[in-house]
Amino acid sequence: MTSKPSTFFVNRFIIVKGSKAVYDEVFHRGVNIIRGANSVGKSTIMDFLFNCLGGDIAEDRWNEEAQTCDAVFAEIELNGHALTIYRPVQPGKKPPMGFFDGSYEQLQAANTAAVWQSYGINRTDEKLSFSQQLFELLDWPHSQTDDFANLTIHQILRLIYVDQGTAVNKILRAEYSTFDKPSMRQAIGDFLLGLDDLGIYSLKQQLSKAESEFAKIDGQLDSIYRYISPSEGVLRVASLNSAIGDANKELLELLAHRDTLLTQSDESIxxxxxxxxxxxxxxxxxxxxxxxxxxxxxxxxxxxxxxxxxxxxxxIESRIKxxxxxxxxxEFFGEVRFKFCPSCLSALSDSGKEQCHLCKTELxxxxxxxxxxxxxxxxxxxxxxxxxxxxxxxxxxxxxxxxxxxxxxxxxxxxxxxxxxxxxSSDRVLKLNELSAKIGTIEERIKNYDTKAKLVGAVEGLIEKKQNLNAIMLELDEQIKASKSQTSSRRESIESNLSEKTVELLKKDGGFEPAFNVAQTVMFDFGKDFMLVDGRSKFSASSETILKNSFHLAILLESLEDDSMRYPRLLLLDNTEDKGMGPDRSQNFQRVLVEALTEHDEKSYQVIMTTSMVDPALDTSDLCVGPHYAKGMHTLSL
Known part of the structure; x- marks a missing residue:
């Protein structure tokens, strides 16, 4: 769990073509509304922002106008730290991200002297990936799913950015690839809501370190026992001291004998x-x-x-790698797909079944x-x-x-x-030589005993460390079990709070959906990517849009009250009028959103939303960003 709220705000966003800024707007805390007629490019701006912040956009989802742009800049603020990020526009690719430590104005003033730090999508031995760097700045741990896939900033943004291209009955932004496992979706939700096991992340690391140290000491003890007493199996300090005493006594006798021989005269042999x-x-x-x-x-x-x-x-290591x-x-590229048969060059058709599109083998x-x-x-x-x-x-x-x-x-x-x-030449010299050899052997034996005696002390210290580590491991294991129990209790609390907040928002829908007026509970499942209102999932498309947006707003509201959530208090909302939404219903939701957030300090959150049916009262307010784009205008000044 986090100890302080995470915040991720956008202060300014710039889209560049050549040397010209074709879009440059300043955003404020609180609610930001980008409004205008249909097809003026509001979604283009939101997709660009999503991509600039680290999101991936499939090549076929870049429109012609967007593809003509060269780069995007965003002045962002992560946990109060301002910096400017840069990313080139490369449709269909996943370009690196540049980081400048300062505001966009400071970047402009520095000009060519600006110092950029470049981060790629993947980590190297020398540098973190841009996802890991953003996680570091947000003071987030580097998380993994149950099957050890790493969470990235792109995956995180799937819960923050509500786009138009995703089905309205889905919680997270659609993943336009063959890789979108339930474990990944569940990990995204649990991570941002603070429901994952990362609250015990450091405990697990400590336990792993203690287990590694325990195994190391066990190996050291085994090696020492083999050296000291391979046959006895057990080494005792008393036996060593006794052996050293006996050896010293024998050495003294040999030295005395040698001294006697030295005083004698030589006799021929x-x-x-x-x-x-x-x-x-x-x-x-x-x-x-x-x-x-x-x-x-x-x-x-x-x-x-x-x-x-x-x-x-x-x-083996090479094969594992x-x-x-x-x-x-x-997982990154998905299944390799051919448009034409490599043998006869005929066009290939997709059967729609779970089978290889080339040989038609069931997959x-x-x-x-x-x-x-x-x-x-x-x-x-x-x-x-x-x-x-x-x-x-x-x-x-x-x-x-x-x-x-x-x-x-x-x-x-x-x-x-x-x-x-x-x-x-003499018996005396022969005996002296033999005595010297025996003296040398005894001295070597005493030296060996001394070495073993030192190892005995090391053994005692290692045994004590081993016992301490065993106690630490048992304690850590108990702490981990306790933390898991707390996590389970917290999950129930969070799910209940989100249900209550979503129900409260649905009841303010204005009576367009009768079931919302009497709603009691909202259930959700990130892994399965769906929501239920009183056990029901099917509603009209516009009602499902209201349900989806209300749930995302509820997450933002809950994050403003729960500092243990990692959700960074940023909501990007681009489907306010999705799927046949009428003006009255859309404008009502806009007012509900603004009203629900007025209870909180506007400096503590940020919503960036688009609408083609802006509420007249909001259209003239300070909440709006940029002009009201009329029919024929475009957000990008190309």
Missing amino acids: SDAVLKAKAEQASQQIAELTKEIDIRTAKQAEMLNEIVESELFITA ALKESRTAY DKNSREASYLAALNELAFQKKESTKVLVELRTKLSEHAHYLNSKQFALQTVKSNHIMALRM
Whole structure:
């Protein structure tokens, strides 16, 4: 949930052709009315504004006049922060958006010295997308739907912009593509009404971080246990201290013995003894060399296995990435459609059924989605298992390298003994050499014990951290459950409030629809994209227009009373007279809208609406923006 209201206002809007502004109007807080006769271009202005703010418009919905324009500018205010955005006009494409930190007047004054920040539709490693940048400025978290599709500013605007091209019985602006899932529509509504689980977003992130740290510590402990006590399984501080004491005692005895030998005189040693010593050392050298060769070959095999595993994991990651990109491309572009058969060049007809328009094979969207998820799950499982194997291989390689190093050290020691045996001239020197080797071994053992003793301290610290993290995870899990319960309670409250507000507005319709006069409840479902009045969905087209506009107005009114909603207190309304609306009914709704909003500070919201049947009293008010476009005039000064 948000802690303060989100606001998204338009201060000025400019449409440019060449070096000329063909539309330039200043908008104010409160209600803004663009009025004029039919076909003067009011909807063109609204579509341009929708596109400038980050919305996508299908290529076939750009009229000829709009296509001749070059760019759009909008001075906007996000949570009180003013900036100017720019977007080139590129019908059928999704161009980037430029951000200038300042008003449009400041931009004009800066001229060529203006500093623009460009953001594309997709995020890169170096920069956010323009949707993410707008979300950042609005202090919104980056949301995902249940199937992990990201919410964008285009999707958000689908609930803010009520256009004429969408059926009047739909809540959200129609998505002119093959991708418009119920999960996406539900996510839009829940996000803007503050009904989603993003209230526990940070808790989930904390839980994920704690679980990751817990797994890391668990792995560290496992590695330490393997190094310290692979056979014992349990390491105790007392046993280490006892071993260190015994080793120090043995070292002192050896040092004392060496001191005694140093005071003795040399005695010659027989050739037979020296020869025996040399042969023994030579045999040990041969055995150690053979074992080292075998171990070295095994090490090379293990290295090859690790490289192969790493390459396999890289290949899996590449396939996962390609699969996700393939899905994104399909969702973005939809099914590839041919106008002509690639074999005989005959024109292709659309059967209207759920089948491939080329080969006429029956299509099943659910089957495609299930296949995608199955493939993704299989790859994820393979990556998980391969990663587990790779970790085990690396651990074995580390242990193997440690053992190999010890054998190589032993070989060097035996070689030294062999050389010494060949060069020995007295028994005393031989014994001194053997004692030195034993002293070195004991000192190394004591050093190893000291290292293990330090690791024991680390183990105790890690165990304590592990216990603390476990307690934190349990607490976070309880907080998440509590937050979900609160979200459920809030949903009931919001749905009830919107129903009451919509019913109140419907009863002010003026008696054009008798069912509205006695309405009790309005139910809505963003996922299914429909509204019901007392369980009924079918009304006349003009009545459905009133219902739709009243519901959107109710959302705006609720946002003015509920700071936990993310709806940015901006309503773009372009279907006031949609579907055969008469002047009396349209003008009545205009008065109802203005009256309903007068109870609130006009600086706290903004409505930009169009009408060809403006109420005479409103036509001369300060609520109107621009001239009254008479028949023959056009909003774009082309």
